[in-house]
Amino acid sequence: MRGETWVDADIDELCLSFLVRQAWLNMRGAMDGALSGLGLSVAQYASLLVLADQPGITIADLARAVASTRQSANELLAGLADQGLVERRRHPTDGRSQQVFLTDAGRERLEEARPVVRERERELEAGFSQEERRLARQWLRRMTGDQPA
Amino acid sequence: MRGETWVDADIDELCLSFLVRQAWLNMRGAMDGALSGLGLSVAQYASLLVLADQPGITIADLARAVASTRQSANELLAGLADQGLVERRRHPTDGRSQQVFLTDAGRERLEEARPVVRERERELEAGFSQEERRLARQWLRRMTGDQPA
DNA sequence: CTCGCATTGACAGGAACCTTACGTTCTTGG
DNA sequence: CCAAGAACGTAAGGTTCCTGTCAATGCGAG
Incomplete structure:
Protein backbone atom coordinates (compact mmCIF):
# COMPACT_ATOMS: atom_id res chain seq x y z
CA MET A 1 0.00 0.00 0.00
CA ARG A 2 2.61 2.47 -1.07
CA GLY A 3 1.06 3.54 -4.33
CA GLU A 4 -1.54 6.06 -5.31
CA THR A 5 -4.28 3.87 -4.01
CA TRP A 6 -4.15 0.90 -1.76
CA VAL A 7 -4.84 -1.60 -4.46
CA ASP A 8 -2.45 -4.06 -3.02
CA ALA A 9 -2.33 -7.76 -2.30
CA ASP A 10 -2.41 -7.36 1.43
CA ILE A 11 -5.29 -4.98 1.57
CA ASP A 12 -7.28 -6.98 -0.95
CA GLU A 13 -7.49 -9.68 1.64
CA LEU A 14 -8.58 -7.21 4.28
CA CYS A 15 -11.29 -5.54 2.26
CA LEU A 16 -11.99 -7.26 -1.01
CA SER A 17 -15.27 -5.38 -1.36
CA PHE A 18 -13.41 -2.14 -1.70
CA LEU A 19 -11.34 -3.53 -4.51
CA VAL A 20 -14.55 -4.35 -6.32
CA ARG A 21 -15.80 -0.83 -5.59
CA GLN A 22 -12.73 0.67 -7.11
CA ALA A 23 -13.02 -1.54 -10.14
CA TRP A 24 -16.62 -0.39 -10.57
CA LEU A 25 -15.75 3.28 -10.12
CA ASN A 26 -12.99 3.11 -12.70
CA MET A 27 -15.10 1.18 -15.17
CA ARG A 28 -17.96 3.59 -14.65
CA GLY A 29 -15.66 6.47 -15.38
CA ALA A 30 -14.39 4.78 -18.50
CA MET A 31 -17.86 3.89 -19.76
CA ASP A 32 -19.34 7.28 -18.91
CA GLY A 33 -16.47 8.84 -20.80
CA ALA A 34 -17.07 6.62 -23.78
CA LEU A 35 -20.83 7.20 -23.71
CA SER A 36 -20.81 10.91 -22.97
CA GLY A 37 -20.73 11.71 -26.67
CA LEU A 38 -24.01 9.84 -26.96
CA ARG A 114 -23.12 -0.98 -28.01
CA PRO A 115 -19.90 -0.99 -30.03
CA VAL A 116 -18.61 2.00 -28.06
CA VAL A 117 -19.03 0.22 -24.74
CA ARG A 118 -17.82 -3.11 -26.03
CA GLU A 119 -14.65 -1.55 -27.36
CA ARG A 120 -13.83 0.23 -24.13
CA GLU A 121 -14.43 -2.88 -22.06
CA ARG A 122 -12.35 -4.94 -24.45
CA GLU A 123 -9.51 -2.48 -24.01
CA LEU A 124 -9.77 -2.76 -20.24
CA GLU A 125 -9.54 -6.55 -20.48
CA ALA A 126 -6.74 -6.65 -23.01
CA GLY A 127 -4.31 -9.45 -22.29
CA PHE A 128 -6.67 -11.75 -20.44
CA SER A 129 -7.45 -15.07 -22.07
CA GLN A 130 -10.93 -16.27 -22.88
CA GLU A 131 -10.78 -18.68 -19.97
CA GLU A 132 -9.60 -15.98 -17.58
CA ARG A 133 -12.44 -13.72 -18.67
CA ARG A 134 -14.93 -16.50 -18.20
CA LEU A 135 -13.58 -17.14 -14.70
CA ALA A 136 -13.76 -13.46 -13.81
CA ARG A 137 -17.42 -13.32 -14.85
CA GLN A 138 -18.20 -16.44 -12.93
CA TRP A 139 -16.57 -14.96 -9.85
CA LEU A 140 -18.44 -11.67 -10.30
CA ARG A 141 -21.76 -13.41 -10.71
CA ARG A 142 -21.13 -15.18 -7.43
CA MET A 143 -20.41 -11.85 -5.81
CA THR A 144 -23.74 -10.49 -7.04
CA GLY A 145 -25.43 -13.08 -4.87
CA ASP A 146 -27.36 -14.46 -7.81
CA GLN A 147 -25.34 -17.65 -7.97
CA PRO A 148 -25.22 -19.58 -4.72
CA ALA A 149 -22.07 -21.22 -3.37
CA MET B 1 -32.08 -12.33 -18.81
CA ARG B 2 -35.12 -14.06 -17.50
CA GLY B 3 -34.24 -14.05 -13.87
CA GLU B 4 -34.62 -11.55 -11.08
CA THR B 5 -31.80 -9.49 -12.45
CA TRP B 6 -30.11 -9.56 -15.79
CA VAL B 7 -26.98 -11.21 -14.51
CA ASP B 8 -26.69 -13.30 -17.60
CA ALA B 9 -23.99 -14.36 -19.98
CA ASP B 10 -25.29 -12.36 -22.88
CA ILE B 11 -25.75 -9.12 -21.04
CA ASP B 12 -22.42 -9.46 -19.31
CA GLU B 13 -20.83 -9.01 -22.68
CA LEU B 14 -22.98 -5.99 -23.42
CA CYS B 15 -22.36 -4.20 -20.18
CA LEU B 16 -19.69 -5.82 -18.08
CA SER B 17 -19.39 -2.68 -15.98
CA PHE B 18 -22.87 -3.18 -14.68
CA LEU B 19 -22.06 -6.69 -13.59
CA VAL B 20 -19.20 -5.27 -11.56
CA ARG B 21 -21.58 -2.67 -10.13
CA GLN B 22 -23.98 -5.33 -9.01
CA ALA B 23 -21.19 -7.33 -7.47
CA TRP B 24 -20.11 -4.22 -5.56
CA LEU B 25 -23.64 -3.41 -4.42
CA ASN B 26 -24.21 -6.92 -3.14
CA MET B 27 -20.87 -7.09 -1.41
CA ARG B 28 -21.45 -3.68 0.12
CA GLY B 29 -24.77 -4.84 1.46
CA ALA B 30 -23.19 -7.97 2.89
CA MET B 31 -20.31 -6.09 4.50
CA ASP B 32 -22.51 -3.30 5.81
CA GLY B 33 -24.73 -5.92 7.33
CA ALA B 34 -21.78 -7.68 8.91
CA LEU B 35 -20.29 -4.42 10.19
CA SER B 36 -23.49 -2.76 11.36
CA GLY B 37 -23.13 -4.31 14.79
CA LEU B 38 -19.82 -2.47 15.07
CA ARG B 114 -11.28 -7.51 10.54
CA PRO B 115 -12.40 -11.06 11.27
CA VAL B 116 -16.02 -10.10 10.70
CA VAL B 117 -15.31 -8.80 7.21
CA ARG B 118 -12.91 -11.58 6.34
CA GLU B 119 -15.44 -14.21 7.32
CA ARG B 120 -18.22 -12.69 5.23
CA GLU B 121 -15.97 -12.34 2.21
CA ARG B 122 -14.73 -15.89 2.63
CA GLU B 123 -18.33 -17.07 2.62
CA LEU B 124 -19.01 -15.18 -0.58
CA GLU B 125 -16.02 -16.83 -2.24
CA ALA B 126 -16.68 -20.31 -0.98
CA GLY B 127 -15.91 -22.91 -3.61
CA PHE B 128 -13.36 -20.95 -5.58
CA SER B 129 -9.81 -22.27 -5.56
CA GLN B 130 -6.79 -20.29 -4.48
CA GLU B 131 -5.80 -19.89 -8.12
CA GLU B 132 -9.26 -18.73 -9.13
CA ARG B 133 -9.27 -16.15 -6.35
CA ARG B 134 -5.85 -14.93 -7.39
CA LEU B 135 -7.05 -14.58 -10.95
CA ALA B 136 -10.17 -12.69 -9.91
CA ARG B 137 -8.08 -10.21 -7.93
CA GLN B 138 -5.69 -9.77 -10.81
CA TRP B 139 -8.62 -9.07 -13.10
CA LEU B 140 -10.16 -6.62 -10.64
CA ARG B 141 -6.90 -4.76 -10.19
CA ARG B 142 -6.74 -4.35 -13.93
CA MET B 143 -10.24 -2.96 -13.91
CA THR B 144 -9.26 -0.39 -11.29
CA GLY B 145 -6.89 1.11 -13.83
CA ASP B 146 -3.94 0.76 -11.48
CA GLN B 147 -2.43 -2.07 -13.45
CA PRO B 148 -1.86 -1.33 -17.14
CA ALA B 149 -2.56 -3.80 -19.93
C1' DC C 1 13.40 37.21 -3.87
C1' DT C 2 9.13 37.19 -6.75
C1' DC C 3 5.35 35.51 -8.99
C1' DG C 4 2.54 32.17 -11.37
C1' DC C 5 0.72 27.95 -10.55
C1' DA C 6 -0.64 24.02 -7.64
C1' DT C 7 -2.50 22.13 -3.41
C1' DT C 8 -5.00 22.22 0.96
C1' DG C 9 -9.40 21.84 3.88
C1' DA C 10 -13.75 23.87 3.97
C1' DC C 11 -18.15 26.01 2.02
C1' DA C 12 -22.02 25.82 -1.12
C1' DG C 13 -24.87 23.63 -4.12
C1' DG C 14 -26.20 19.66 -6.93
C1' DA C 15 -26.66 14.67 -8.55
C1' DA C 16 -27.85 10.10 -7.80
C1' DC C 17 -29.10 7.19 -5.00
C1' DC C 18 -31.80 5.68 -0.80
C1' DT C 19 -36.00 5.03 2.79
C1' DT C 20 -40.55 6.09 4.36
C1' DA C 21 -45.11 6.99 3.38
C1' DC C 22 -49.30 7.53 0.60
C1' DG C 23 -53.60 6.45 -2.16
C1' DT C 24 -54.87 3.20 -5.50
C1' DT C 25 -55.07 -1.31 -7.28
C1' DC C 26 -54.34 -6.21 -7.09
C1' DT C 27 -54.10 -10.90 -4.89
C1' DT C 28 -55.57 -14.54 -2.20
C1' DG C 29 -57.34 -17.22 1.67
C1' DG C 30 -61.46 -17.92 4.15
C1' DC D 1 -67.76 -12.16 -1.84
C1' DC D 2 -64.76 -9.83 1.53
C1' DA D 3 -60.96 -8.26 3.99
C1' DA D 4 -56.10 -8.35 5.00
C1' DG D 5 -51.96 -7.87 3.00
C1' DA D 6 -48.98 -6.91 -0.98
C1' DA D 7 -47.57 -4.21 -4.94
C1' DC D 8 -47.72 -0.11 -7.83
C1' DG D 9 -45.94 4.74 -9.10
C1' DT D 10 -45.21 8.91 -6.84
C1' DA D 11 -44.09 12.51 -3.15
C1' DA D 12 -41.15 13.91 0.53
C1' DG D 13 -37.14 13.86 2.92
C1' DG D 14 -32.46 12.07 3.76
C1' DT D 15 -27.68 10.22 2.69
C1' DT D 16 -23.57 9.88 0.28
C1' DC D 17 -21.31 11.09 -3.09
C1' DC D 18 -19.87 14.75 -6.50
C1' DT D 19 -18.23 19.57 -8.70
C1' DG D 20 -17.05 24.35 -8.35
C1' DT D 21 -15.20 27.83 -5.53
C1' DC D 22 -12.56 30.12 -1.90
C1' DA D 23 -8.64 31.90 1.05
C1' DA D 24 -4.44 30.31 2.69
C1' DT D 25 -0.28 27.93 1.96
C1' DG D 26 3.35 25.69 -0.66
C1' DC D 27 6.42 24.94 -4.80
C1' DG D 28 9.58 26.00 -8.25
C1' DA D 29 11.41 28.60 -12.16
C1' DG D 30 13.44 32.83 -13.32
Whole structure:
Protein backbone atom coordinates (compact mmCIF):
# COMPACT_ATOMS: atom_id res chain seq x y z
CA MET A 1 0.00 0.00 0.00
CA ARG A 2 2.61 2.47 -1.07
CA GLY A 3 1.06 3.54 -4.33
CA GLU A 4 -1.54 6.06 -5.31
CA THR A 5 -4.28 3.87 -4.01
CA TRP A 6 -4.15 0.90 -1.76
CA VAL A 7 -4.84 -1.60 -4.46
CA ASP A 8 -2.45 -4.06 -3.02
CA ALA A 9 -2.33 -7.76 -2.30
CA ASP A 10 -2.41 -7.36 1.43
CA ILE A 11 -5.29 -4.98 1.57
CA ASP A 12 -7.28 -6.98 -0.95
CA GLU A 13 -7.49 -9.68 1.64
CA LEU A 14 -8.58 -7.21 4.28
CA CYS A 15 -11.29 -5.54 2.26
CA LEU A 16 -11.99 -7.26 -1.01
CA SER A 17 -15.27 -5.38 -1.36
CA PHE A 18 -13.41 -2.14 -1.70
CA LEU A 19 -11.34 -3.53 -4.51
CA VAL A 20 -14.55 -4.35 -6.32
CA ARG A 21 -15.80 -0.83 -5.59
CA GLN A 22 -12.73 0.67 -7.11
CA ALA A 23 -13.02 -1.54 -10.14
CA TRP A 24 -16.62 -0.39 -10.57
CA LEU A 25 -15.75 3.28 -10.12
CA ASN A 26 -12.99 3.11 -12.70
CA MET A 27 -15.10 1.18 -15.17
CA ARG A 28 -17.96 3.59 -14.65
CA GLY A 29 -15.66 6.47 -15.38
CA ALA A 30 -14.39 4.78 -18.50
CA MET A 31 -17.86 3.89 -19.76
CA ASP A 32 -19.34 7.28 -18.91
CA GLY A 33 -16.47 8.84 -20.80
CA ALA A 34 -17.07 6.62 -23.78
CA LEU A 35 -20.83 7.20 -23.71
CA SER A 36 -20.81 10.91 -22.97
CA GLY A 37 -20.73 11.71 -26.67
CA LEU A 38 -24.01 9.84 -26.96
CA GLY A 39 -25.60 11.63 -24.03
CA LEU A 40 -25.82 8.47 -21.98
CA SER A 41 -24.52 7.33 -18.62
CA VAL A 42 -23.64 3.70 -18.07
CA ALA A 43 -26.74 3.30 -15.90
CA GLN A 44 -28.89 4.66 -18.71
CA TYR A 45 -27.18 2.40 -21.22
CA ALA A 46 -27.81 -0.61 -19.00
CA SER A 47 -31.45 0.30 -18.69
CA LEU A 48 -31.78 0.62 -22.45
CA LEU A 49 -30.36 -2.90 -22.71
CA VAL A 50 -32.95 -4.23 -20.31
CA LEU A 51 -35.73 -2.49 -22.18
CA ALA A 52 -34.51 -3.87 -25.49
CA ASP A 53 -34.54 -7.34 -24.03
CA GLN A 54 -37.84 -6.96 -22.19
CA PRO A 55 -40.12 -4.54 -24.00
CA GLY A 56 -43.02 -3.46 -21.82
CA ILE A 57 -41.30 -4.21 -18.54
CA THR A 58 -42.81 -2.30 -15.64
CA ILE A 59 -40.90 0.35 -13.74
CA ALA A 60 -40.79 -1.88 -10.69
CA ASP A 61 -39.41 -4.83 -12.66
CA LEU A 62 -36.82 -2.62 -14.32
CA ALA A 63 -35.74 -1.46 -10.88
CA ARG A 64 -35.36 -5.07 -9.81
CA ALA A 65 -33.51 -5.95 -13.01
CA VAL A 66 -30.85 -3.33 -12.31
CA ALA A 67 -30.77 -3.95 -8.55
CA SER A 68 -32.18 -0.54 -7.78
CA THR A 69 -35.33 1.02 -6.36
CA ARG A 70 -38.54 2.03 -8.08
CA GLN A 71 -37.83 5.66 -7.31
CA SER A 72 -34.37 5.59 -8.82
CA ALA A 73 -35.56 3.67 -11.84
CA ASN A 74 -38.38 6.10 -12.37
CA GLU A 75 -36.08 9.08 -12.15
CA LEU A 76 -33.67 7.53 -14.58
CA LEU A 77 -36.52 6.77 -16.94
CA ALA A 78 -37.68 10.37 -16.70
CA GLY A 79 -34.29 11.42 -18.01
CA LEU A 80 -34.48 8.93 -20.85
CA ALA A 81 -38.03 10.01 -21.65
CA ASP A 82 -36.85 13.63 -21.76
CA GLN A 83 -34.39 12.52 -24.44
CA GLY A 84 -37.22 10.78 -26.27
CA LEU A 85 -35.54 7.41 -25.90
CA VAL A 86 -38.31 5.67 -23.93
CA GLU A 87 -42.02 6.00 -23.45
CA ARG A 88 -44.22 4.94 -20.59
CA ARG A 89 -47.71 3.59 -21.23
CA ARG A 90 -50.49 2.63 -18.90
CA HIS A 91 -50.46 -1.08 -18.25
CA PRO A 92 -53.31 -2.81 -20.12
CA THR A 93 -54.38 -5.04 -17.23
CA ASP A 94 -52.78 -3.64 -14.09
CA GLY A 95 -54.11 -0.29 -12.93
CA ARG A 96 -51.14 0.27 -10.64
CA SER A 97 -48.32 0.05 -13.11
CA GLN A 98 -46.92 1.31 -16.37
CA GLN A 99 -45.10 -0.41 -19.17
CA VAL A 100 -41.91 1.05 -20.55
CA PHE A 101 -40.86 0.79 -24.16
CA LEU A 102 -37.91 1.90 -26.22
CA THR A 103 -38.74 4.43 -28.89
CA ASP A 104 -37.19 4.22 -32.34
CA ALA A 105 -34.74 6.88 -31.22
CA GLY A 106 -33.99 4.78 -28.17
CA ARG A 107 -33.24 1.72 -30.25
CA GLU A 108 -30.98 3.72 -32.54
CA ARG A 109 -29.13 5.24 -29.58
CA LEU A 110 -28.62 1.79 -28.15
CA GLU A 111 -27.24 0.46 -31.41
CA GLU A 112 -24.80 3.36 -31.51
CA ALA A 113 -23.74 2.77 -27.93
CA ARG A 114 -23.12 -0.98 -28.01
CA PRO A 115 -19.90 -0.99 -30.03
CA VAL A 116 -18.61 2.00 -28.06
CA VAL A 117 -19.03 0.22 -24.74
CA ARG A 118 -17.82 -3.11 -26.03
CA GLU A 119 -14.65 -1.55 -27.36
CA ARG A 120 -13.83 0.23 -24.13
CA GLU A 121 -14.43 -2.88 -22.06
CA ARG A 122 -12.35 -4.94 -24.45
CA GLU A 123 -9.51 -2.48 -24.01
CA LEU A 124 -9.77 -2.76 -20.24
CA GLU A 125 -9.54 -6.55 -20.48
CA ALA A 126 -6.74 -6.65 -23.01
CA GLY A 127 -4.31 -9.45 -22.29
CA PHE A 128 -6.67 -11.75 -20.44
CA SER A 129 -7.45 -15.07 -22.07
CA GLN A 130 -10.93 -16.27 -22.88
CA GLU A 131 -10.78 -18.68 -19.97
CA GLU A 132 -9.60 -15.98 -17.58
CA ARG A 133 -12.44 -13.72 -18.67
CA ARG A 134 -14.93 -16.50 -18.20
CA LEU A 135 -13.58 -17.14 -14.70
CA ALA A 136 -13.76 -13.46 -13.81
CA ARG A 137 -17.42 -13.32 -14.85
CA GLN A 138 -18.20 -16.44 -12.93
CA TRP A 139 -16.57 -14.96 -9.85
CA LEU A 140 -18.44 -11.67 -10.30
CA ARG A 141 -21.76 -13.41 -10.71
CA ARG A 142 -21.13 -15.18 -7.43
CA MET A 143 -20.41 -11.85 -5.81
CA THR A 144 -23.74 -10.49 -7.04
CA GLY A 145 -25.43 -13.08 -4.87
CA ASP A 146 -27.36 -14.46 -7.81
CA GLN A 147 -25.34 -17.65 -7.97
CA PRO A 148 -25.22 -19.58 -4.72
CA ALA A 149 -22.07 -21.22 -3.37
CA MET B 1 -32.08 -12.33 -18.81
CA ARG B 2 -35.12 -14.06 -17.50
CA GLY B 3 -34.24 -14.05 -13.87
CA GLU B 4 -34.62 -11.55 -11.08
CA THR B 5 -31.80 -9.49 -12.45
CA TRP B 6 -30.11 -9.56 -15.79
CA VAL B 7 -26.98 -11.21 -14.51
CA ASP B 8 -26.69 -13.30 -17.60
CA ALA B 9 -23.99 -14.36 -19.98
CA ASP B 10 -25.29 -12.36 -22.88
CA ILE B 11 -25.75 -9.12 -21.04
CA ASP B 12 -22.42 -9.46 -19.31
CA GLU B 13 -20.83 -9.01 -22.68
CA LEU B 14 -22.98 -5.99 -23.42
CA CYS B 15 -22.36 -4.20 -20.18
CA LEU B 16 -19.69 -5.82 -18.08
CA SER B 17 -19.39 -2.68 -15.98
CA PHE B 18 -22.87 -3.18 -14.68
CA LEU B 19 -22.06 -6.69 -13.59
CA VAL B 20 -19.20 -5.27 -11.56
CA ARG B 21 -21.58 -2.67 -10.13
CA GLN B 22 -23.98 -5.33 -9.01
CA ALA B 23 -21.19 -7.33 -7.47
CA TRP B 24 -20.11 -4.22 -5.56
CA LEU B 25 -23.64 -3.41 -4.42
CA ASN B 26 -24.21 -6.92 -3.14
CA MET B 27 -20.87 -7.09 -1.41
CA ARG B 28 -21.45 -3.68 0.12
CA GLY B 29 -24.77 -4.84 1.46
CA ALA B 30 -23.19 -7.97 2.89
CA MET B 31 -20.31 -6.09 4.50
CA ASP B 32 -22.51 -3.30 5.81
CA GLY B 33 -24.73 -5.92 7.33
CA ALA B 34 -21.78 -7.68 8.91
CA LEU B 35 -20.29 -4.42 10.19
CA SER B 36 -23.49 -2.76 11.36
CA GLY B 37 -23.13 -4.31 14.79
CA LEU B 38 -19.82 -2.47 15.07
CA GLY B 39 -21.26 0.83 13.93
CA LEU B 40 -19.17 0.87 10.77
CA SER B 41 -19.89 1.01 7.08
CA VAL B 42 -17.61 -0.70 4.62
CA ALA B 43 -16.29 2.69 3.52
CA GLN B 44 -15.45 3.56 7.11
CA TYR B 45 -13.79 0.20 7.62
CA ALA B 46 -11.69 0.69 4.52
CA SER B 47 -10.59 4.11 5.72
CA LEU B 48 -9.62 2.69 9.09
CA LEU B 49 -7.47 0.18 7.23
CA VAL B 50 -5.71 2.93 5.31
CA LEU B 51 -5.13 4.91 8.49
CA ALA B 52 -3.70 1.87 10.25
CA ASP B 53 -1.32 1.37 7.39
CA GLN B 54 -0.44 5.03 6.94
CA PRO B 55 -0.69 6.87 10.26
CA GLY B 56 -0.66 10.63 9.78
CA ILE B 57 -1.90 10.54 6.21
CA THR B 58 -3.49 13.80 5.11
CA ILE B 59 -7.14 14.10 4.25
CA ALA B 60 -6.30 14.68 0.61
CA ASP B 61 -4.07 11.60 0.46
CA LEU B 62 -6.70 9.49 2.18
CA ALA B 63 -9.19 10.65 -0.43
CA ARG B 64 -6.79 9.58 -3.16
CA ALA B 65 -6.11 6.27 -1.43
CA VAL B 66 -9.80 5.35 -1.51
CA ALA B 67 -10.45 6.84 -4.95
CA SER B 68 -12.68 9.55 -3.56
CA THR B 69 -12.75 13.31 -3.14
CA ARG B 70 -11.36 15.45 -0.35
CA GLN B 71 -14.84 16.51 0.57
CA SER B 72 -16.17 12.98 0.86
CA ALA B 73 -13.13 11.85 2.77
CA ASN B 74 -13.46 14.74 5.16
CA GLU B 75 -17.12 14.02 5.77
CA LEU B 76 -16.44 10.39 6.38
CA LEU B 77 -13.65 11.31 8.79
CA ALA B 78 -16.03 13.62 10.61
CA GLY B 79 -18.26 10.64 11.26
CA LEU B 80 -15.36 8.57 12.49
CA ALA B 81 -14.15 11.44 14.67
CA ASP B 82 -17.64 11.72 16.15
CA GLN B 83 -17.26 8.09 17.18
CA GLY B 84 -13.85 8.86 18.67
CA LEU B 85 -12.14 6.49 16.28
CA VAL B 86 -9.85 9.03 14.58
CA GLU B 87 -8.34 12.38 15.37
CA ARG B 88 -7.15 15.15 13.10
CA ARG B 89 -4.09 17.22 13.96
CA ARG B 90 -2.54 20.20 12.34
CA HIS B 91 0.27 19.19 10.01
CA PRO B 92 3.65 20.02 11.53
CA THR B 93 5.19 21.45 8.36
CA ASP B 94 2.34 22.15 5.97
CA GLY B 95 0.04 24.97 6.98
CA ARG B 96 -2.69 23.81 4.60
CA SER B 97 -3.23 20.31 5.73
CA GLN B 98 -4.03 18.04 8.62
CA GLN B 99 -2.79 14.64 9.60
CA VAL B 100 -5.22 11.93 10.56
CA PHE B 101 -4.53 9.26 13.14
CA LEU B 102 -6.38 6.30 14.56
CA THR B 103 -7.22 6.58 18.24
CA ASP B 104 -6.86 3.61 20.56
CA ALA B 105 -10.59 3.12 20.23
CA GLY B 106 -10.18 3.21 16.47
CA ARG B 107 -7.51 0.54 16.54
CA GLU B 108 -9.65 -1.66 18.76
CA ARG B 109 -12.68 -1.21 16.50
CA LEU B 110 -10.59 -2.16 13.52
CA GLU B 111 -9.31 -5.30 15.22
CA GLU B 112 -12.88 -6.28 15.99
CA ALA B 113 -13.98 -5.64 12.43
CA ARG B 114 -11.28 -7.51 10.54
CA PRO B 115 -12.40 -11.06 11.27
CA VAL B 116 -16.02 -10.10 10.70
CA VAL B 117 -15.31 -8.80 7.21
CA ARG B 118 -12.91 -11.58 6.34
CA GLU B 119 -15.44 -14.21 7.32
CA ARG B 120 -18.22 -12.69 5.23
CA GLU B 121 -15.97 -12.34 2.21
CA ARG B 122 -14.73 -15.89 2.63
CA GLU B 123 -18.33 -17.07 2.62
CA LEU B 124 -19.01 -15.18 -0.58
CA GLU B 125 -16.02 -16.83 -2.24
CA ALA B 126 -16.68 -20.31 -0.98
CA GLY B 127 -15.91 -22.91 -3.61
CA PHE B 128 -13.36 -20.95 -5.58
CA SER B 129 -9.81 -22.27 -5.56
CA GLN B 130 -6.79 -20.29 -4.48
CA GLU B 131 -5.80 -19.89 -8.12
CA GLU B 132 -9.26 -18.73 -9.13
CA ARG B 133 -9.27 -16.15 -6.35
CA ARG B 134 -5.85 -14.93 -7.39
CA LEU B 135 -7.05 -14.58 -10.95
CA ALA B 136 -10.17 -12.69 -9.91
CA ARG B 137 -8.08 -10.21 -7.93
CA GLN B 138 -5.69 -9.77 -10.81
CA TRP B 139 -8.62 -9.07 -13.10
CA LEU B 140 -10.16 -6.62 -10.64
CA ARG B 141 -6.90 -4.76 -10.19
CA ARG B 142 -6.74 -4.35 -13.93
CA MET B 143 -10.24 -2.96 -13.91
CA THR B 144 -9.26 -0.39 -11.29
CA GLY B 145 -6.89 1.11 -13.83
CA ASP B 146 -3.94 0.76 -11.48
CA GLN B 147 -2.43 -2.07 -13.45
CA PRO B 148 -1.86 -1.33 -17.14
CA ALA B 149 -2.56 -3.80 -19.93
C1' DC C 1 13.40 37.21 -3.87
C1' DT C 2 9.13 37.19 -6.75
C1' DC C 3 5.35 35.51 -8.99
C1' DG C 4 2.54 32.17 -11.37
C1' DC C 5 0.72 27.95 -10.55
C1' DA C 6 -0.64 24.02 -7.64
C1' DT C 7 -2.50 22.13 -3.41
C1' DT C 8 -5.00 22.22 0.96
C1' DG C 9 -9.40 21.84 3.88
C1' DA C 10 -13.75 23.87 3.97
C1' DC C 11 -18.15 26.01 2.02
C1' DA C 12 -22.02 25.82 -1.12
C1' DG C 13 -24.87 23.63 -4.12
C1' DG C 14 -26.20 19.66 -6.93
C1' DA C 15 -26.66 14.67 -8.55
C1' DA C 16 -27.85 10.10 -7.80
C1' DC C 17 -29.10 7.19 -5.00
C1' DC C 18 -31.80 5.68 -0.80
C1' DT C 19 -36.00 5.03 2.79
C1' DT C 20 -40.55 6.09 4.36
C1' DA C 21 -45.11 6.99 3.38
C1' DC C 22 -49.30 7.53 0.60
C1' DG C 23 -53.60 6.45 -2.16
C1' DT C 24 -54.87 3.20 -5.50
C1' DT C 25 -55.07 -1.31 -7.28
C1' DC C 26 -54.34 -6.21 -7.09
C1' DT C 27 -54.10 -10.90 -4.89
C1' DT C 28 -55.57 -14.54 -2.20
C1' DG C 29 -57.34 -17.22 1.67
C1' DG C 30 -61.46 -17.92 4.15
C1' DC D 1 -67.76 -12.16 -1.84
C1' DC D 2 -64.76 -9.83 1.53
C1' DA D 3 -60.96 -8.26 3.99
C1' DA D 4 -56.10 -8.35 5.00
C1' DG D 5 -51.96 -7.87 3.00
C1' DA D 6 -48.98 -6.91 -0.98
C1' DA D 7 -47.57 -4.21 -4.94
C1' DC D 8 -47.72 -0.11 -7.83
C1' DG D 9 -45.94 4.74 -9.10
C1' DT D 10 -45.21 8.91 -6.84
C1' DA D 11 -44.09 12.51 -3.15
C1' DA D 12 -41.15 13.91 0.53
C1' DG D 13 -37.14 13.86 2.92
C1' DG D 14 -32.46 12.07 3.76
C1' DT D 15 -27.68 10.22 2.69
C1' DT D 16 -23.57 9.88 0.28
C1' DC D 17 -21.31 11.09 -3.09
C1' DC D 18 -19.87 14.75 -6.50
C1' DT D 19 -18.23 19.57 -8.70
C1' DG D 20 -17.05 24.35 -8.35
C1' DT D 21 -15.20 27.83 -5.53
C1' DC D 22 -12.56 30.12 -1.90
C1' DA D 23 -8.64 31.90 1.05
C1' DA D 24 -4.44 30.31 2.69
C1' DT D 25 -0.28 27.93 1.96
C1' DG D 26 3.35 25.69 -0.66
C1' DC D 27 6.42 24.94 -4.80
C1' DG D 28 9.58 26.00 -8.25
C1' DA D 29 11.41 28.60 -12.16
C1' DG D 30 13.44 32.83 -13.32
